[in-house]
Amino acid sequence: MVNTKDDVLGKPLTGWRLEFYTVIFEADTRAGRRFDQLLIAVILASVAVVVGDSVQGISQRFHSEFTLLEWLFTLLFTIEYVARLSCVRHPMRYALSFYGMVDLLALLPTYLALLVPEVGALVDVRVLRLLRVFRVFKLTAYVSEYQVIGQALRASKRKILVFLAAVLMIVLVIGTLMYVVEGPANGFTSIPTSVYWAITTMTTVGFGDITPKTDFGRLIASAMMLLGWGTLAVPTGIVTAEMTYARRAPATTRTCHECLTEGHMPDANFCHHCGARLPQYAQDAANA
Helix, strand or coil, X not given: CCCCHHHHHCCCCCCHHXXXXXXXXXXXXXXXXXXXXXXXXXXXXXXXXXHHHCCHHHHHHHHHHHHHHHHHHHHHHHHHHHHHHHHCCCHHHHHXXXXXXXXHXXXXXXXXXXXXXXXXXXXXXXXXXXXXXXXXXXXXXXXXXXXXXXXXXXXXXXXXXXXXXXXXXXXXXXXXXXXXXXXXXXXXXXXXXXXXXXHHHHCCCCCCCCCCCCHHHHHHHHHHHHHHHXXXXXXXXXXXHHHHHCCCCCCCCCECCCCCCECXXXXXXXXXXXXXXXXXXXXXXXXX
């Protein structure tokens, strides 16, 4: 049988790549569960080292130890990242995915710190990798709710985009009006500055660094404050309405070997995202 290029690069259904894939990407098996638990422990330890190193008194006392630990964590994460790329069917697709980018960002700051030391503090981005905690501890109810929220956001994205476009038009018009009414003498030095004021006022943040001084300007500001109350409720209502109709399905960490989409039902035969055929799935009885 002749192996094609896709057979060589694609993840086989047997062999070490399948074993690695099951352990690294799926937490419904005993080995996969333990791997992710160990990974989370290492992530928490690495974040604790970065936080401790940012405290001057602790850093001066344990600087050498922190540096050694940081490089040890970076080496472990590098090995894990390479292992993930080696066992997926399409390495580049995983590298450009959300989790793939997070995994890469967990490595780059340490290496870049050799050139720019200040960048080293950015390794705290590793905390994003704790998003896998829902998979690791198999909190089915939480994963299900997460999927419902995701479905609601996807279903309401067009409505939210239209809403945001309307808000941007309002703050641009009101900001320009305030620039004309108040002017540079009262702190509204340009239209962008006035738009910044309009955004902080509409969102009810109100830093107070720029305030209207004229009566007409205060009238406009009052209208913006009242408008902000109603405006903030709109996206909440849109998402809530979509969540009401969102489908709730049993949550697993079963992933598609083609597109890496996870959360398929145990009895599914095809990926709900790309349509590729899914391999036979057998959930670990100990963690069922």
